[in-house]
Amino acid sequence: MSNSKGGEGQRRDRGDSETERDTTGSQPTVFALGEERLSLLELRALSPQEAVWRGRSVGLSDALIMMVDDEMLNIEMTEAFLADAGYRHFVNTDRPELAVPMMRKEQPGVLLLDLSMPRVSGMDILAAMREDAVLRHVPVIVLTSSTDPQVKLKALALGAMDFLSKPVDPSELALRIRNTLAASAYREYLSQHDTLTALPNKQRYRRDMTAVLDEALASAHPGALIHVGVDDLGRINDALGRVVGDQLLQRVAKRLASCVQTEHGGELSSDQHNPTLYRFDGDEFAIIVPYMEGVPSAAFINKLLEDSTVNFQRAGFPELFVTCSVGVSVFPNDGTEPDVLMRNAGLALRHAKLAGPHRYEFFSPQFKDMALSRLDLSAELRHAVSRDEIELLYEPRVELATGRVVAAEAVLRWRHASGRMIEGDELMDLAGSSEMDVVLNEWKFEALLKHVKNWRTAGLQLVPIAAKVSLANMRPSDLAHLVNASIAGGLDARLLLLELQQVAALDNLPAREAAAIAGMRKKGVRVALARFGCNASVSHLRQLPCDEILVDPSFVRDLDRDGTAQAMLLGIGDLARRLRLACVACGVETAQQLAFLKKNGWTLGQGPLFGERLPGLAFAARWLARGSKPVHAPMPSNLS
Missing domain, CATH: 3.20.20.450 (EAL domain)
Known part of the structure; x- marks a missing residue:
């Protein structure tokens, strides 16, 4: 193993064929003395495998783990153990002054950070991360030999998520990484998904729209935003209660999702993207259609109107039929900026609803003139x-x-x-x-x-x-x-x-x-x-x-x-x-x-x-x- 200083940042992807390493030599300070390699059964118990929630799975083993430590031996031994625990992607540096630029280039899923390093300390790195709008959200596990409680408090105050004192128990480190990645992935999931319908939310809609629009403009092909609004949802909430209204939104979401799913890989898809459904706001859903032109577009809109019609019946009430209305803005004709296109699709939807329930409208410049x-x-x-x-x-x-x-x-x-x-x-x-x-x-x-x-x-x-x-x-x-x-x-x-x-x-x-x-x-x-x-x-x-x-x-x-x-x-x-x-x-x-x-x-x-x-x-x-x-x-x- 190399213990050289001043090496450039390194990234390693480790497979299952990684050979066993000799651990009988000098014990690295990151691990506790006398700690033996875990048994295969214990490793499997610590393996990230798949974290499951709300019917979805997120592969934690695919997360990028970054380690910053001025001792390369510590880095290599830690990566070897984590590879045995199921992780595959690593990036590291023993030059702490390179840590922040490296993270900006390739944002890790979790950072393992030593505090006591020359030139640039771990505290300096935490402070720099805190000032960065993106890096401040990277979860950090601090590894240090310091026993001063004030050091721990300062690191946590600067944004560290967890703290382990050297020498570190390797099984505890694996558990801490797994839990940190799971919590981070779940937080990321919640930030981009609607809690009622589990659909991607408005934040995700804006992000994805940018990518789809960039591809469409580069390839010079048309696409569309479709906003779907439930007709008279407020009246249903008032008459039957918000619980019934939420159940109705969930049913509409399932129907729309099924309708959109059938178009994947079809005439409404582009080379890189498929039509995607989002929960936009209140009674409104949104669909990004990467490619939209001609007869298939009209057929899809009519299918949306038909499939989004739901019926239900409650004791003492006649059978109720609830419909949706649709507003469409087409890019690049109706705009080349995400916010402009979303606003125009919303205007088209409002005019569709004003014309009566169960209708659709394409955006017209006169809508903007009316506003x-x-x-x-x-x-x-x-x-x-x-x-x-x-x-x-x-x-x-x-x-x-x-x-x-x-x-x-x-x-x-x-x-x-x-x-x-x-x-x-x-x-x-x-x-x-x-x-x-x-x-x-x-x-x-x-x-x-x-x-x-x-x-x-x-x-x-x-x-x-x-x-x-x-x-x-x-x-x-x-x-x-x-x-x-x-x-x-x-x-x-x-x-x-x-x-x-x-x-x-x-x-x-x-x-x-x-x-x-x-x-x-x-x-x-x-x-x-x-x-x-x-x-x-x-x-x-x-x-x-x-x-x-x-x-x-x-x-x-x-x-x-x-x-x-x-x-x-x-x-x-x-x-x-x-x-x-x-x-x-x-x-x-x-x-x-x-x-x-x-x-x-x-x-x-x-x-x-x-x-x-x-x-x-x-x-x-x-x-x-x-x-x-x-x-x-x-x-x-x-x-x-």
């Missing part, structure tokens, strides 16, 4: 109030059995200078994203108080007024201040209903804010959760004492063609009755929808079927004059 247009609208909204472009409209809320108007919902409309009308939930969402919702709420209460005073002066028959209020940027205590000012100005608290939107802000509500809502209710103001099943969920009912829930219009809109929407609507209605809450079906447009609601015990509704939204004066003349007739919505001829 930029929304940013422009947000900026212009800040000037809309001063330009007198905002008006307050009223929509009738009726008793379904009689058609009698029992309340009115106050709705903001923005008459944009271009002639476009933006109103209702669209305007509230836009205001929330641009932090203009507080200003619009203040303007709404001023206009509402003015209208109510005029109606009372004219001797009209008043009905409760529902005011939508976004809590995206407004605290309940600030809302209470607006309400109290309106009541002080002459508004009867019993005629005011607050429809709270963007109620995610109510999560973990401080006691002071909860007291503000309770104080308004105590004065006679009614409180409702708006867009229930979309932006508000069952969990908010537990946090917020309220009097009503307003079902999101999407449930009613899909009644005629979606059994899932029917089942969920029935479930929400039953929940409201059990909690003794008024429940309003919003967005009623057709006589068939009205018939379904009446047949299933719903009492309140609003929507285009009952009359258009009107300015204050026109609404009062139509609905508040004494002797006004009830709404008579047309009924379908095939009612059963």
Whole structure:
């Protein structure tokens, strides 16, 4: 054996044919005196073999083990023993000043590091590794003859994972290496895989996308990113619980994985890569298609839509069918950077969902233009109030059995200078994203108080007024201040209903804010959760004492063609009755929808079927004059 100093870094791959080494000579200081070579049975017990978790295996014997020690004899004896224990790949140096450059060139799975070395100490190497964004994650086992506890503490503080005092028991060293590699591999696995579906996660998606894109650009062939989103997962979580939603995601993941797996080695694969499935975010999956062109691409997308449709049934509910939508961006046409392509695939998916469930869209530049247009609208909204472009409209809320108007919902409309009308939930969402919702709420209460005073002066028959209020940027205590000012100005608290939107802000509500809502209710103001099943969920009912829930219009809109929407609507209605809450079906447009609601015990509704939204004066003349007739919505001829 050579004990020379100053040798260059060496890498060795050792096979099973490695000859036995003579250990009867001078004992290397790395091992304990008198330690004999382990028996074959003991070696097999220490052999890394395969570490198994979550249905996957990682070969620890393939890990690269690096050793830095100024005594080459220690290095050679250690490598010989570890080779017998099943490890095959080693790199070493007895020149510590070369250690960090060597690790940057070829990152090891574990580093065995001596502390007491000339020129550059092990502590110096640990400090340099700690400053490196990549090397700081390399697990280090320190081997040293020092018995000073402060040395051990300093090494651990600098990032060492384990510490062994020389002379080292070889079997203990093998166990420490095995456990360190297993823990490191498992940590790496968790960092790149989704815990719910076991699919590669967003971090892995970004990394793999870079490699696939580099190959495609170099070979001048097209590829694609496909984003797959589960339709209306939020509604399922709200109606049936998040556990059911997670089970649904797992089933969709298995179906998509099976569909993608069948394409390996086929027309959608490139020379170096196969199509791969990832869990991207929330209700969304992603697929990297290395090669995508022509008819096979369309067939694959249709197969994704078909295979991702799942059905399930629970006691007391009809059979539910859950679908997915798909958005596609193609490279290099839609971008040559991973972030741009991912953003464009996401935009395509959102437009597919807006067009209706179970659809697909390829990215179009107009999608980006629309997103930029929304940013422009947000900026212009800040000037809309001063330009007198905002008006307050009223929509009738009726008793379904009689058609009698029992309340009115106050709705903001923005008459944009271009002639476009933006109103209702669209305007509230836009205001929330641009932090203009507080200003619009203040303007709404001023206009509402003015209208109510005029109606009372004219001797009209008043009905409760529902005011939508976004809590995206407004605290309940600030809302209470607006309400109290309106009541002080002459508004009867019993005629005011607050429809709270963007109620995610109510999560973990401080006691002071909860007291503000309770104080308004105590004065006679009614409180409702708006867009229930979309932006508000069952969990908010537990946090917020309220009097009503307003079902999101999407449930009613899909009644005629979606059994899932029917089942969920029935479930929400039953929940409201059990909690003794008024429940309003919003967005009623057709006589068939009205018939379904009446047949299933719903009492309140609003929507285009009952009359258009009107300015204050026109609404009062139509609905508040004494002797006004009830709404008579047309009924379908095939009612059963």
